[in-house]
Amino acid sequence: xxxxxxxxxxxxxxxxxxxxxxxxxxxxxxxxxxxxxxxxxxxxxxxxxxxxxxxxxxxxxxxxxxxxxxxxxxxxxxxxxxxxxxxxxxxxxxxxxxxxxxxxxxxxxxxxxxxxxxxxxxxxxxxxxxxxxxxxxxxxxxxxxxxxxxxxxxxxxxxxxxxxxxxxxxxxxxxxxxxxxxxxxxxxxxxxxxxxxxxxxxxxxxxxxxxxxxxxxxxxxxxxxxxxxxxxxxxxxxxxxxxxxxxxxxxxxxxxxxxxxxxxxxxxxxxxxxxxxxxxxxxxxxxxxxxxxxxxxxxxxxxxxxxxxxxxxxxxxxxxxxxxxxxxxxxxxxxxxxxxxxxxxxxxxxxxxxxxxxxxxxxxxxxxxxxxxxxxxxxxxxxxxxxxxxxxxxxxxxxxxxxxxxx
Numbered sequence: 586x587x588x589x590x591x592x593x594x595x596x597x598x599x600x601x602x603x604x605x606x607x608x609x610x611x612x613x614x615x616x617x618x619x620x621x622x623x624x625x626x627x628x629x630x631x632x633x634x635x636x637x638x639x640x641x642x643x644x645x646x647x648x649x650x651x652x653x654x655x656x657x658x659x660x661x662x663x664x665x666x667x668x669x670x671x672x673x674x675x676x677x678x679x680x681x682x683x684x685x686x687x688x689x690x691x692x693x694x695x696x697x698x699x700x701x702x703x704x705x706x707x708x709x710x711x712x713x714x715x716x717x718x719x720x721x722x723x724x725x726x727x728x729x730x731x732x733x734x735x736x737x738x739x740x741x742x743x744x745x746x747x748x749x750x751x752x753x754x755x756x757x758x759x760x761x762x763x764x765x766x767x768x769x770x771x772x773x774x775x776x777x778x779x780x781x782x783x784x785x786x787x788x789x790x791x792x793x794x795x796x797x798x799x800x801x802x803x804x805x806x807x808x809x810x811x812x813x814x815x816x817x818x819x820x821x822x823x824x825x826x827x828x829x830x831x832x833x834x835x836x837x838x839x840x841x842x843x844x845x846x847x848x849x850x851x852x853x854x855x856x857x858x859x860x861x862x863x864x865x866x867x868x869x870x871x872x873x874x875x876x877x878x879x880x881x882x883x884x885x886x887x888x889x890x891x892x893x894x895x896x897x898x899x900x901x902x903x904x905x906x907x908x909x910x911x912x913x914x915x916x917x918x919x920x921x922x923x924x925x926x927x928x929x930x931x932x933x934x935x936x937x938x939x940x941x942x943x944x945x946x947x948x949x950x951x952x953x954x955x956x957x958x959x960x961x962x963x964x965x966x967x968x969x970x971x972x973x974x975x976x977x978x979x980x981x982x983x984x985x986x987x988x989x990x991x992x
Contacts, residue, residue, distance in 0.1 A: 594645055599899055600636045608637030608649060610882065610909070612979030613774040620976050621878065625913045626922055633894035640882075640905045642673050642979070643776040647884065647903035648896075651910045653917035653933060655893055659885060659904060661938035663691050666885040666904065668940060674770070674829070677780035678787060682822035684830040691939055700814050701827075701943055704805065710946045716751065717951055720744050721958045729962050733969065736986040740959075741843040745951045749835035753828070754804025755793065767836045772977045790828045794821070805831060837980070838881070839948050842934075843955055844983040845878035846871070849924060850956075851968045851988055856926055861960050869929055871952045876932035877924045879912035880981040883936075908933045909981060966990040 596605060609616075609624045616624065633652050640647040650656050659666055667690050675682050683689070686697040703709065724744050728734040742764055750757055769782035793806055801807045809819060809827040819827065850857040860867050887902040898904065911933040915921045918930065935942035942948070968974075969987035976983055 594638065596636070596638065596646060597899065597902065599897060601896075604632060604635045604896065606631060606635045606637060606649075608640050610907070610978045610981070611639050611644060612642045613772060613778075614978045615975050615984065616978055617973060617975045619974070620978065620981055621909075621913060622922065624978075625909055628910060629913065629915055629921075632896075634896040637905070641884065641903050642773075642779060645903070647905045648898060649905050649907065649910070650893065651907070651914065652894070653911040653914040656906060656908075656911045656933060657937050659893070659906065660933070660936055660940065662891075663939065665887060665889045665891040665898075667888045668694070668885065671884040671886060671903075673776070673779065674783045674833075675826075677776060678784050680787070680822075682826045682829075684833070685819070685823055685826035686943075687830050687834075687940065688826070694939060696814055698939070698943065700812055704808070705943050705946055707946050710950050713748065713752075713947070714950070717748055717954050718958070720747050721951075721954045722962075725958055725962050730992065732992040733987065733989040736847055736988050737840070737844050737983055738985070740955075741840040741847075741986070744955060745839035745843065746836055748947075748951065749831070752805050753831050753835065754797070754802055754806045755832075763832075763836060767833065770833055771837055771980045772982070786829065786832060787825065790825055790832065794824055794828065834944060837982075838944070839951050841880050841980065841982040842875065842878070842948070842952060844986050845880060845981070846874045846952065846956065847959075847988070848968075848974070848983055848986055849874055849878065851966055851986070853924065854965065854967065856924065857960075857965060859926060860956070861965070864957060864960070866926060867956050867960075868949075868953055870926040871949065871956065872932065873924055873926050873928045873930060875934040876912045876918070876928070876930040877922075878981075879908035879932065879934040881934070882907045882909065882979065906936075908936070964990045964992075 628651055631651065633655065635649050636646065637649050638646050640649060650659065668688050669690055670683060671688060672684060686694050686701065689697055721744050724740050728739055734740065746760055747757060766782045766786050769778050773779035773782060797807045797810055806828055809824045860870055883906045885904045885906060887898040887904060888900050890897065890899050913921045935945040966988045969989045972987045974983060
């Protein structure tokens with residue numbers, strides 16, 4: 586299908602030509618090798634702020650802010666930067682809904698966020714402990730005697746996805762279809778491919794919402810339909826935006842981080858051995874790996890002129906919020922390219938400020954359970970000999986992660 590809007594690929598006149606530089610993390614492309622060492626590290630030799638022609642999905646232009654300090658300031662600045670419409674999904678299918686609450690600004694954002702916040706508090710996540718543990722053990726049990734697994738398809742795209750599908754209220758037997766849609770939404774090769782996936786997900790979710798109105802259940806879709814904000818129920822478009830936000834965030838983020846963290850453990854046997862000997866250190870190790878292997882890039886739109894690191898941004902400019910660059914910023918972290926499991930970093934992998942990730946407590950719990958249970962059940966593991974790693978760019982994610990161990 587043709588997309589419903591044309592992406593403006595022009596370079597604004599206020600952008601200095603010398604700051605228009607190459608950007609390797611193009612949505613829809615892949616890379617064979619280590620993107621963190623090969624691609625991220627050289628970027629930190631560039632100016633603190635520069636402009637790329639191809640940073641936004643569909644290879645649209647955006648500012649790149651590479652340092653953690655400036656990225657943190659932008660995350661917390663609702664005067665000069667807006668979240669409204671930062672994602673292309675609704676526009677691609679000619680609609681006007683937005684992700685709730687991700688594509689909202691204060692004060693409206695705060696009212697909707699406070700509605701959702703109780704669903705993902707530490708107390709709420711503790712109530713899911715048995716479910717999370719059982720799913721982890723179920724999928725580990727399917728391959729632990731084989732001496733090998735393809736970690737992404739056999740665990741990372743199964744264990745956390747099943748948990749979030751239960752919460753949203755979507756059928757487990759459609760997991761494969763959901764993951765195909767998710768892959769095209771986040772890693773589609775062009776806007777047309779992303780638009781097709783968006784239309785499929787939107788149509789499916791609208792059907793689920795209509796069904797819940799007829800037959801309410803104990804799930805998050807029904808919650809979105811029935812919950813009031815400022816004394817009023819959400820509109821149909823707002824419920825769709827709430828469900829779409831859960832879908833796109835819940836079906837990918839933990840899976841991606843599992844893949845990246847297990848890639849690290851498979852290729853750094855000394856860290857794997859340390860965590861086997863010191864399981865109490867796993868929690869802190871997860872935070873350090875979240876820093877070192879941050880994967881997400883979202884966007885902000887400049888709404889009021891501002892100067893950052895000597896560069897002027899003007900209304901309408903897109904700004905890439907790369908947690909990947911922030912996590913490897915050598916000005917924020919000594920030896921930023923090296924994983925120090927005891928570092929306890931204050932990273933940006935769950936963002937910062939008003940849009941701090943609502944699902945971070947569940948994500949941390951799933952990562953902790955996954956690593957703890959895997960190390961307890963599986964002998965020392967490594968990459969399958971001869972395996973060549975390939976990663977999605979834009980949102981960094983291993984395409985596959987073949988692991989082997991002695992039985």
